[in-house]
Amino acid sequence: MMISRISIIVVLSYIITSTSAYDPDALQDLCVADKSHGTKLNGFPCKETSNITASDFFFAGISKPAVINSTSGSAVTGANVEKIPGLNTLSVSLARIDYAPGGLNPPHTHPRATEVVYVLEGELEVGFITTANKLFSKTIKIGEVFVFPRGLVHFQKNNGKSPASVLSAFNSQLPGTVSVAAALFATEPALPEDVLTKTFQVGTKMVDKIKERLATKK
Structure with a gap:
């Protein structure tokens, strides 16, 4: 009896851990976000199937560099469920980050996703910090990839004299961003x-x- 109870506890713990670790799995082909509904429960309600169009799965916002007017010298253009309703329940999203010469994407975290960056242009110094306060940093160039584990503080900096840009992929429809400086001050x-x-x-x-x-x- 004791063994079976322990087994049940272990199984339940695994299920709870697994289901809370990622976006909810889709139980249907499509669940295009209906933002007009007003209700939001760990995602968006589904739009009526009859109202879904191809535009719900399209976004052209990351096809060109963004205009950079921030003091940090970078601009992030998200391609998540808020821009592409068709991403709802699909556990994936993108972003484009553009950097002016010397530009910085300041230390921040994504509480709901691991991030993978692919360099489109330029050369960047990137890195993340573990919970043991160990820094993993590297310089990456065009065509190269770097991974930032979920929830860990990370950054990217353009040390070059020309613009740079990356394409970021996330395993969440809405990864969220917590800026370290803004969160504190x-x-x-x-x-x-x-x-x-x-x-x-x-x-x-x-x-x-x-x-x-x-x-x-x-």
Whole structure:
């Protein structure tokens, strides 16, 4: 009896872990996102089959470089379920990232997906940090690929004198992005100031200066 109970617990634990690790599996051919419905429960409701068109599976937004006007010198163009309704329940999405010379995609995480980048143009320094605070970094060039494991802090930087761009693939229809700097210094409402001063071992003037600089980037 004890063995069977343990077996059931192990099996249930495996099922729960497996089902929560990725986007839900599709149980039908299509579930095009119906954003007008207003309801959202771990995904979007399905559009009526009669209203589905080929346009629900098409997006031309990553065919050309984006206009870069950020202070970090990079621009991200997502091709996820919010842009392509047909991706709903399919557990996959793309993004294009363009970098000006010296441009940076600042340290961030994707809580719901592993990311694979393929270099379209230029040369980039990329890297991620493990939970043991170990950095894995490499310089990648046109045609080369690098992987950022799910949930780990990572970055990309164009150290060259010409523009660069990558195509990113995710195993989620909506991977989500948490910017490290913005999450700490630009939240609404703001984190308690003493949390930041004690975390970074700096004074309130330094914290206020960082907040002010990030606020000007919005």
